[in-house]
């Protein structure tokens with residue numbers, strides 16, 4: 001199936017000739033390589049597999065499972081490095097893992113996740129108003145200028161990660177953007193604490209939840225529906241790392257990322273971090289806006305049969321994001337010079353509300369793991385950087401497997417677990433294929 005005539009063909013050639021056919025043959029088809037011998041697999045990859053004796057039975061090599069030379073469609077957006085195009089209506093772009101190589105994610109590498117249309121930029125950003133209302137003693141309206149002058153301004157490095165990050169790893173496939181690991185950023189956000197603003201409005205004893213609204217029109221253009229409107233428990237709103245942010249990385253927030261003002265709710269699904277923020281309603285019960293309830297940003301309490309239909313009964317809202325790591329200096333599919341025996345590897349790891357206790361890397365299909373050096377987070381909810389060097393015994397095909405462990409001892413699993421209809425929380429061990437020689 002991966003031979004053409006008598007000549008053995010590399011994966012690169014297979015993709016170069018007919019990417020669609022190559023995809024049909026190997027791309028995300030679990031079991032597609034069933035019955036294929038290691039020699040044939042090696043031929044498809046274009047090299048010997050030195051650690052083939054340690055390959056778990058049935059494993060589809062990363063080089064075949066995760067795409068190949070055809071590569072994803074890229075999004076060229078003003079002010080951004082090339083992002084992986086996940087959708088153009090609404091506009092969604094994922095940051096390739098190798099563009100997450102900065103300790104602090106620069107503006108041109110912050111991913112894009114829209115649910116609706118992109119609103120008009122504010123003519124006068126400082127005059128943009130947000131309103132706090134509902135279960136408060138004094139509803140207040142504040143301009144961005146007033147936020148800056150009335151409350152303590154703080155700068156924190158905070159993770160902002162889409163709840164669906166890692167969705168593409170679910171089997172069977174779930175609906176939504178097929179993110180790899182790149183719906184994450186760790187930028188330096190400047191703003192005021194939501195807590196200080198809520199305290200100024202005065203929370204009533206009945207205040208138990210928030211509901212968030214932004215200026216972006218619904219995709220359909222309907223004016224009676226929000227593009228997205230999520231909310232959280234009041235304790236998360238009152239946490240000191242939850243910000244109303246008006247700057248990122250020392251300057252204005254890029255318009256596409258929510259200028260002039262947005263929420264940053266670190267460690268919880270990114271959908272809570274309302275962009276183009278206009279209003280926060282304080283409620284005495286859970287919010288019922290667009291993106292709440294059912295299977296939206298909700299996961300099963302007890303695992304359900306993968307692929308089964310479910311309306312979200314006995315599901316809970318996602319809170320902390322799970323442990324995950326990215327490899328940022330070696331792209332999946334990298335070819336290294338003949339004779340390369342030492343490979344420096346580095347990346348980032350994070351775990352929602354938790355911290356990272358270890359990152360391990362394997363180049364022999366998980367038979368042995370090497371512990372990496374992990375830095376301390378800059379502050380709570382900042383990701384952590386990791387690095388180390390791995391040994392490659394010979395030329396050939398290898399996979400760099402990387403796996404983080406959180407402060408509770410939870411590791412990234414070997415396959416995306418707790419399958420759910422909208423694919424949240426998929427955080428399996430990641431794999432990057434490399435070819436030496």
Ligand SMILES: Nc1nc2c(c(=O)[nH]1)N[C@H]1C(S)=C(S)[C@@H](COP(=O)(O)O)O[C@H]1N2
Pocket residue numbers: 110111112113114115116161162163213214215216227228256257258269270271272273274275276277
């Ligand atoms: N107003 C508004 N806020 C929003 C969204 C949106 O579509 N509209 N998307 C949410 C989702 S699902 C995520 S993951 C983050 C993405 O933020 P970014 O586009 O700056 O990366 O914003 C959240 N806030």
Ligand SMILES: [Mo]
Pocket residue numbers: 113161162163164269270271
């Ligand atoms: Mo998201």
